[in-house]
Amino acid sequence: MISFATHLLKYISMIELSERLKAMEESATIAMSRKSRELKAEGKDVISLSLGEPDFFTPQFIKDAAVEAMNNNFTMYTPVPGYDDLREAISMKFSRDNGLNYTKDQIVVSTGAKQSIANVVLSLVDEGDEVIIPAPYWVSYLEIVKVAEGTPVVINAGIEKDFKITGKDLEAAITPKTKLMIFSTPCNPTGSVYTKEELRDLADVLVKYPNIVVISDEIYEHINFSGKHVSLAQFSDVYDQVVTVNGVSKAWAMTGWRLGYIGAPKVIADACNKAHHK
Numbered sequence: 001m002i003s004f005a006t007h008l009l010k011y012i013s014m015i016e017l018s019e020r021l022k023a024m025e026e027s028a029t030i031a032m033s034r035k036s037r038e039l040k041a042e043g044k045d046v047i048s049l050s051l052g053e054p055d056f057f058t059p060q061f062i063k064d065a066a067v068e069a070m071n072n073n074f075t076m077y078t079p080v081p082g083y084d085d086l087r088e089a090i091s092m093k094f095s096r097d098n099g100l101n102y103t104k105d106q107i108v109v110s111t112g113a114k115q116s117i118a119n120v121v122l123s124l125v126d127e128g129d130e131v132i133i134p135a136p137y138w139v140s141y142l143e144i145v146k147v148a149e150g151t152p153v154v155i156n157a158g159i160e161k162d163f164k165i166t167g168k169d170l171e172a173a174i175t176p177k178t179k180l181m182i183f184s185t186p187c188n189p190t191g192s193v194y195t196k197e198e199l200r201d202l203a204d205v206l207v208k209y210p211n212i213v214v215i216s217d218e219i220y221e222h223i224n225f226s227g228k229h230v231s232l233a234q235f236s237d238v239y240d241q242v243v244t245v246n247g248v249s250k251a252w253a254m255t256g257w258r259l260g261y262i263g264a265p266k267v268i269a270d271a272c273n274k275a276h277h278k
């Protein structure tokens, strides 16, 4: 008699994973983090520069507010784009900290900035669409683009340029297939921060290509040691082309809470909302 376990093993071994998943590389960040855990377990003194985990804990007032919310039974399904008052609070944050005007219906909350980025990419990118990614970049950008069957177009920005691209670099990478650009400022992994002038230089190019959308990943907004943070969407002539991504993971040491959001042109916010629905 074949045991249940044998049945199960046979069944598992017949499962064929999708080509899409097989093409995904293991996240270098996760691999590094695992390695550092292994070395620590061997008693080695390791400084891990892998996962972007803040070196402080979620502030007490946030934990208290969460406990109070749970005690008030905020424990059920939320509206798909997030609670109205949360989206209003995010709208106020964008206005106060970034000078950005996003109404509530331009804001979509998700389970982390990573999911926000994935939603935007899946909403916009079709097979063969090109997505410009300045390097060094956060490893997940490339994998997300590949899952969407887009074609990553990497622009290398070396140390001599403080790991930042110029408008000229950007324009040289644009083709009729370019759909999207994804970058972060402050940048993970380099820590480089684009100045207002450098962003203006990029905006001067983008304004000539109104069909190109930019994901401006600003999750590290408050982990900035080199000057004031500037948002690309501040420039009114490219505001309609920019999706501003942010969240609470880094600024508030809430990596495990999984809360991210976008401020976006309404058509993209609606698309992400639709992607969430499904």
Ligand SMILES: Cc1ncc(COP(=O)(O)O)c(C=O)c1O
Pocket: 051, 052, 111, 112, 113, 114, 115, 138, 184, 187, 188, 217, 219, 247, 248, 249, 255, 259, 260
């Ligand atoms: C540049 C960048 N964007 C987004 C994220 C993801 O943030 P979240 O925890 O909100 O998904 C990370 C996490 O390390 C990151 O480094």
